[in-house]
Amino acid sequence: MTAQKLVPSLLSRAGAVSVLTAAAVGGTLLAPGAAPEARAAGSYANTALGVAASKKGAPYKYGAAGPHRFDCSGLTLYSYKRAGKTLPRTAQQQYNRTRHISAASRARGDLVFFHSGGRVYHVGIYAGNGKIWHSPKKGSWVKLDRIWTSKVWYGRVR
Template structure:
C-alpha cells in the first residue's frame, strides 16, 4: 500500500514490516549478498555558456546495474521515429545535466526526517523533490509515490540525473539521483549529510521524469 501524501518515505531508526528505514540499514542488510558492477560505458555532453564563455561538461553514464528483475520498457514509445528518439535523448541529457548540477550544489546539507528545505535539512525524497523542483519538475512527496509516478527505464538506459529507487520486501524504501558509474547523490540517513556515494545493493530500479 503506498505511503500517504506528506508522509516521509523512511524514518531514522528501526524497521517497519522488514523495510529498512534509511540507507544505512538497507546497506547493512543487503551488502553481504549483492555487488554492483558498472559497465563503464559513458557519453559526454558539453555545453557552452554565454556568460564569460565558460565551458561546462557533464558526464552522462549509461552504466548498467544488475537488479535481478525483468527489464522494463524504455522511456519513449516504441512507435517513435529515430529522429524523435534522438531529440528526446538530447532533451533529457540537457535537463539531467541541470539536475546533476543542482544535486551537487546541495552537498553537505544535513539529513532530517521529513525535511524538504536547505534550512531544515532533507530526507531522501525531500532532497530529490527539491532538486527536481529546481529544474521545473514537481514530484510526489514520498519515494514510493515517486516510483509509481515516473517512467520506469531499463538499467542500460540509465544516465546521470535519473532517479534510483531502492527496494526491500517488495517496497521502495529510499530514492536517490544517479551520479553515473554506479554512484548516487542522496540524503542518506540520520546523522549524515547529502553526499555522493556508491550504490550498495543491486535491488534497485531506475526512473525518469
Template sequence: MSHPKHKLDRPRSTGRRALAGTAAAAGLAVAAAPALSVPAQAATKHHHAVSNAKVVKVARNQKGTPYGYGGNGPHRFDCSGLVQYVAKKAGRHLPRTSSAQYGAVKHVGRKQARAGDLVFFKSDGDVYHVGIKTGPDRMIDASRPGTDVSTHPIWHKQVGFGRL
C-alpha cells in the same frame, strides 16, 4: 422596452459545427480550421523534458546539507525531500514520498539509466529509498540521520531507475 429575439441572440456553442452553421446561414463559405495538435509528451504530466545535467548540478549544490527526517530543504533533507527539491529546481513537480515518486516517473532499465535519473531502492517490491544517479554506479542522496547529502556508490543491487 423588450426587443424581439433574433437567431443571433441565442446562446450557441463555439464548436466548428456551430460556427459553420452560423456562417452558412449568413451565406458565407467556411474553410475547415486545422486541428490543434498537442505533442504526446506535452499532454502527459509524467514525462516533461527535464535536463539531466541540471538535475545533477542542483543535486551537487546540496552536498553537505544535513539529513533531517521529513526535511524538504533547503536546510535539511531526507531522501525524498532532496529528490523533490532538486526536481522542482529543475522544472518538474514530484510527489513527496519515494514510493509516490517511483509511481510518477518513467521507469528505465539499468543499462538505459544515465546521470540525473532517479535511483529507487526496493525491498519485497516496496520502495524505501531514493537518490539521484550521478555517474556509473554512483549516486547522491540524503541517506540517514547523522549524515549529510553526499555522493557514494549505489550500494544495493535491487534498485529501479526512473527518468524525470
C-alpha cells in the same frame, strides 16, 4: 518546434548559421539519429543533478525538503523542482510517477530507487559511474555514494 526541425530551417533561411547560434535559439541539439532517450532525460535532469550536488554536506532531517536540510525524497523533490519539474513527496510516490527504465538505459539525472519486498524505501539521483547523490539517514548528510546493492530500480522524470 523540435531542435531537429529548427536547425535545418535556420540553416536553410540563413545559409551559414553556426551550430552555436542554432543552439542558442533552439535550446539543445541532437545529432542525426540520436536516441530518443537523450531527449527524454533533457537538460532538466542535468539541472536537478547539479542542484543535488550543490547541496553536498547539507544535513539529513526526516521529512525535510530543503533548502538547508533534506531527507532522501526531499532532496530529489527539491532538486527537480529547481529544474522545473514537479515530483510527489515520498520515494514510493516518486517511483510511481516516473517512467521506469532499465539499468542499461539509465542516464545521469535519473532517479535510483532502492527497494525491498516490492516497496521503495530510498531514492537518490544517478550521477554516473554507479554513483548517486542522496541524503541517506539520520546523522548523515547529502553526499555522493556508490550504489551499494543490486536491489534498485531506475526511473526517468517526465
